[in-house]
Amino acid sequence: MNNLEFQKSITRELDIVKNRVRSLIGNANWGEEGRYKEAVLKTVINRFLPNNLSIGTGFIAGERGINESIISNQIDLIIYDNSIPVLFREGDFIITTEKNVRAIIEVKSKLNITNLRKVITDFNNLNQFPFIADNGDNRVFKGLFAYENGIANIETNNNFERELRNSRGNINHITIGKNYFVRYWRNNLNIHPPVNANNPFYSLYKINDLSFSYFISNLIHISSMQELDDRYQFSFPIAGTKEVSRKKVIEMEDRN
Template sequence: MPNYLEYQKSVAAEFKAYECRVRNLIDGANWAEEGRYKEIILMNYLKRILPQNISVGTGFVRSGEKITKQIDIIIYDNTYPLLFSADDFIVACGESVLGFIEVKTDIAPGKIVEYIDKACFNEAVIRDTVRQPRFTFNGIFSYNLRSDIKRYYDRLSKVTYLKEDDNSFKYSVNHICLGNNYFIKLWGGRLARNCVNEQPRYSIYEMDQGNSGLAFAYFFSNLLEDVYIANNNFMNGIPTELKDLLYPIEEGKEVTKIKDIDINP
């Protein structure tokens, strides 16, 4: 019988190994380049695991007269034409975008809202002229945790989002990874397909399973599920076997939850 938990632990270990390998070879004066390399690590991993009609790049998304700020990783349906493409650098149309990710080496508690605001701005631009909007994976991926996790609680409680007329949240960062042990998911309102009437909240999970953090793996697993469904591959949910692979904690990740933080307008 397959051991999916050990498989997902190996995913987390792979990312930490890549990070350490580069850091051990360059000095502090080149850490800006290390950050770019970390984007490449993540991009190359996504290229391996995403379906063939879904691609990844870095660059900008244009919707009508508006354009995003530069986005580290854009996940898009490659059956749509690009406005511009040169290797991995792209300018995409909003209709093609299934998700996007900001990649950081680490995030100071005082900076997390700034990064969330940037990502919300980008999603607002992407969705501005889209005729048939679909759920967008809007993620922030940090390789390391800068400070004690409790220092992020108060900051996250101050997050606000532009709202729809029906009082649900319109643009949102819905997945955050803070190092390999802490995974944060946004629930409620428009942000989760099956939680429309719930109070929007961030749930924080401490995913140190047997000294092998699963936050990286669960970030990717949520990305895959959201992209598959947004791409209309699995309209009724993902197959059971795939779900077992993506979410291998037998009791479910809720047993690792350490905090809920309500999000208020």
């Protein structure tokens, strides 16, 4: 079994499918193209989810005080534990409280600095939900999936670095086109080659033809809340781990 080619095939599939509707409609309706791409990603993710997890779109609701509720912006994709009741479900649309949420994902056709800033603002606003805000053990996967990279010179782009620092870890996984992948780390323990950082940091990796599949593999490992060590080599097949493909470290500012 060729684990590397298996993972690359997932990225290639998504890369091919993303162009299918554009070939038919051209520039006629970019909104519909975006919804189609969300549906494609949802279909692929759903193949790998255990039976106790479902995927949909909708809102997260919570309580701020007596007779006072809070509600999130609409989230493109929510993965939730279907053994816990939701507040409302109609087809794939849900409204749920926070403790059955395992992952939240925003989907973009092409990432640029402007829409990255908007996504970061939306994710920062989710800090009003304590279960989701507590990223100490990565118990909620918080991802941004972009089919294409629209950020010039991403490995040296100062605006990109600034926006990531502004996110303060509230997005913990980002795929930017099929080659670039970003992950948030709270510390540098057990990372080889080692990272010289005293504070939490983002690592930017260039993993050609693997970014989409690594996003999904991290999503499954985190959202399932299970020990999946026996499938690690199938999920993350880069020899020497992806750390050998690390291009940049973006350390968070010390706020103490």
